[in-house]
Amino acid sequence: MGGSLNVIGYGLAAIGPAIAVGLVFAAYINGVARQPESRGMLQPIAILGFALAEALAILGFVLAFINPGVE
């Protein structure tokens, strides 16, 4: 059974963005729970923060597919 260490590396690298995305939505839920009427204003901000945090995971995803040419 073969495999690529890149994938393990990507799995480890995804931990950080995963925590970040969790924090973003935790803050969003907190905000809405305290002030339900602020939901419409907070939602785009939360999605935006989510997208920015996710960008790191995406860069890792690209790097995981870069093979040094050794098969």
Place this chain on the structure above:
Amino acid sequence: MSLSTLATAGGETFEAPSPADFWQPLIGDGAFALTRPMVLMALSFVIIAAVLLATTKRLSVVPANKKQFAVEALYGFVRNGVARDIIGSKEFLRYVPLLFTLFTLILVNNLFGVIPPIQYPTMSRIGFPIALTLVVFVLYHLIGMKRKGVGGYFKSLMPAGVPVFLVPVVYLLELFTYFVSRPLTLAVRLFANMFAGHMLILVLFLGGEHLLLHGEGLLPAAGVVSYLFGLVMSFFELLIQVLQAYIFVLLTATYIAGSLADEH
């Protein structure tokens, strides 16, 4: 990728799906082949045009049928929920056509990933997101340069209130953000989400089929679990597909708003 072979007891080997499975030429081969995503992109254009033309043919102020209501709700979502909220009520109207086009095009092409006879997300080929991103990339720079002049635009990239000795470093970082990391993440985010999601579904269903038909002992039961999980992930994919279309237009609107803003 060499994750590919996993022999089960029956002697059959399991070929795991790989990025090569996404290359599906229909006519010809090489750089000028007519591929499946190209056909799907054309199909999505036809579908969107047909739906929008049919539902807006006999417009009434009070929506007379459900179809007009649904399309108006979709349009209202992009117009009010994205464009007006992000760009601001003064000049958002100019950019609504672009945002609505991007949203419907990406949404339909993403949904192709789970619609049964098609089942291929167009955006899982990197070329399509790059093309869409190029439009956005050129647009937000042009808007900024038109608004502030070329020199003024490059000056406006600098956030206010940075200590003098940090200015070169921060300016380099800002240049990197505007010219490299923004277009890169915009294109690759859409591509990676569609690609990884489709690959995950492929692994679950193909692997499930293999376990069910060629597995021994308790392995067919694992195949059933794999199928169920694949079904769950398909619905999760549905959520991701809609979310990615929304995020793409949201970020586009944010970049446009950033170019229009007077100060950074």
